[in-house]
Amino acid sequence: MMAVIHGSPPVVARPPDRRRRAGGGKGTLSDRRPGFTVYGILIAFILGSAFPFYWSFVVASHNDSEITGDPPLIPGGNFFINAGRVLDTIPFWQALGNSIIVSGTVTLSVVVLSTLAGFAFAKLRFKGRGPLMVFVVATLAVPTQLGIIPLYMTMAEFGWSGTLGAVIIPNLVTAFGVFWMRQYIADAVPDELIEAARMDGCSMIRTFWHVCLPAVRPAAAMLGIFTFMMSWNDFLWPLIVLDPANPTMQVALEKLQSGYYVDNTLVLAGTTMATVPILIVFLVLGRQIVAGIMQGAVKG
Numbered sequence: 001m002m003a004v005i006h007g008s009p010p011v012v013a014r015p016p017d018r019r020r021r022a023g024g025g026k027g028t029l030s031d032r033r034p035g036f037t038v039y040g041i042l043i044a045f046i047l048g049s050a051f052p053f054y055w056s057f058v059v060a061s062h063n064d065s066e067i068t069g070d071p072p073l074i075p076g077g078n079f080f081i082n083a084g085r086v087l088d089t090i091p092f093w094q095a096l097g098n099s100i101i102v103s104g105t106v107t108l109s110v111v112v113l114s115t116l117a118g119f120a121f122a123k124l125r126f127k128g129r130g131p132l133m134v135f136v137v138a139t140l141a142v143p144t145q146l147g148i149i150p151l152y153m154t155m156a157e158f159g160w161s162g163t164l165g166a167v168i169i170p171n172l173v174t175a176f177g178v179f180w181m182r183q184y185i186a187d188a189v190p191d192e193l194i195e196a197a198r199m200d201g202c203s204m205i206r207t208f209w210h211v212c213l214p215a216v217r218p219a220a221a222m223l224g225i226f227t228f229m230m231s232w233n234d235f236l237w238p239l240i241v242l243d244p245a246n247p248t249m250q251v252a253l254e255k256l257q258s259g260y261y262v263d264n265t266l267v268l269a270g271t272t273m274a275t276v277p278i279l280i281v282f283l284v285l286g287r288q289i290v291a292g293i294m295q296g297a298v299k300g
Contacts, residue, residue, distance in 0.1 A: 053275060060269035067264060082269035086256070089266065091245075092273070095252035100277065102167050102238075102248060103231040109172040110227045111220050117173070118181025119212050123194055124204075133182070139175045148240065155241055166241040167248070171231065177223055184219035185212060221285045228281050249274045 059067055061079035066072060086092055120126075121133050155166040189212050197207040213220075235250040242251065253274060256267045 053272070056268045056272045056275070060265055060272050062265060064263050064265050078265070079269065079272075082265050083273060085266055086270040086273065090252045090255050090270070091247070092252065092270070095247050095249045096274075096277075098164060098246065099232055099249040099274075102164055103228050105168050106171045106231045107224050107228045109168075110174055110177045111224050113173040114177030114181045114223060115185075115213070115216060115220055116208070117178045118183075118185050118216075119189075119208050121178070121182040122186040123189065123191065123212075133179075136175045136178055140179070145236075148237065151237075152241060161241055162243045162246070164242075164246075167234075167238050170237075174227070177227065180223055181216065181219060185216055188215045188219070225282060225285050229278060232278055 057079070058072055058075050060082050062072055062076040063078055066076065121129060151170060152161070155161045155170075160166040160169070193211050194207055197211050198204075202210065233250060234248070235254070238248045239251050239254070242248065247255075253267070253270050256263075256270050
C-alpha cells in the first residue's frame with residue numbers, strides 16, 4: 001500500500017515484525033537471554049561436579065593427622081610429598097603407561113569400528129540387518145560378570161593371560177558403541193547425500209569418509225569420552241587377567257589401601273594424580289564436540 005501526502009515521497013507500509021513475541025512483547029526472540037535462575041543452576045551443577053576432585057586434592061595436600069578432626073577446606077602444602085610417597089609405594093609410571101596404552105587403543109578401535117558398523121546398519125541394505133541389530137542390542141542386557149570365566153579360559157588358551165592384549169582385545173568393539181553410532185547416523189546423515197555421492201562415482205568407503213564421518217564427529221567424540229573413561233576406570237577384568245607386576249592404574253591404586261591401616265592422604269593423592277589424564281582427554285574431545293555442534297548449526 002502506498003500513500004502520497006503533499007508531494008512527499010511514497011511510503012511503503014511494512015508488514016508487522018513476525019519475530020516479536022506473541023504477546024505483543026517489547027523485544028524479539030533474539031533478545032531473550034538466560035536469567036539469574038538459569039545461571040544459578042548451571043553454577044551449582046558446575047560446583048557440585050568439581051567438588052569431589054577439589055576435595056580429593058585438599059585431603060591429598062595434608063597429613064593424615066590433620067584430617068582426623070575437623071575436615072579441612074583449604075589445600076595444604078604436602079601434596080608433592082604425598083605424591084612422592086605414591087611413586088615410592090606403587091609402580092605408578094608403569095601403571096600409567098599401561099592404562100594409556102589400553103584406554104587409547106580401546107577408544108580408537110571402538111570409535112572406528114562402531115562408526116563403520118553404525119553406518120552399515122543405518123544406511124546399507126543387506127539381508128538379516130534387522131535381526132542382527134536386535135542381537136547386538138540384546139547383548140547389552142547380558143551382565144559382564146557372566147562372561148569372565150569363559151573369557152579368562154579363552155585368553156589362557158591363546159596364551160594372552162597376563163598381558164595387556166588380554167585387556168585390549170575383548171574390548172575392541174562394544175554393542176553400546178554400535179547402537180549409539182547407528183542411531184546418530186540414521187538421523188544426522190540424509191540418504192540423499194549418500195545417493196548423490198554414489199552417483200558422482202564415490203565408492204562406499206569414500207562416501208563414508210567424506211560424507212558420513214564429518215557429520216558424526218560430535219557423536220564420535222562423545223563415544224570416545226565414554227569409552228576412555230570406562231576403559232580407564234575398569235578394575236575387575238584387569239585385576240583378574242593381569243600379573244600383579246604389570247598392573248593398570250586402577251589395580252595399582254588398589255594397593256594403596258590393601259593394608260591394615262589405610263592412609264587416606266596417600267590414597268587420594270594417587271586418585272588425584274590418576275584423574276588428570278581423564279581431564280585432559282575430556283578437554284581435548286570436548287572441544288571437538290562443541291566444534292562439531294557449531295559446524296552443524298552453521299550449515300543448518
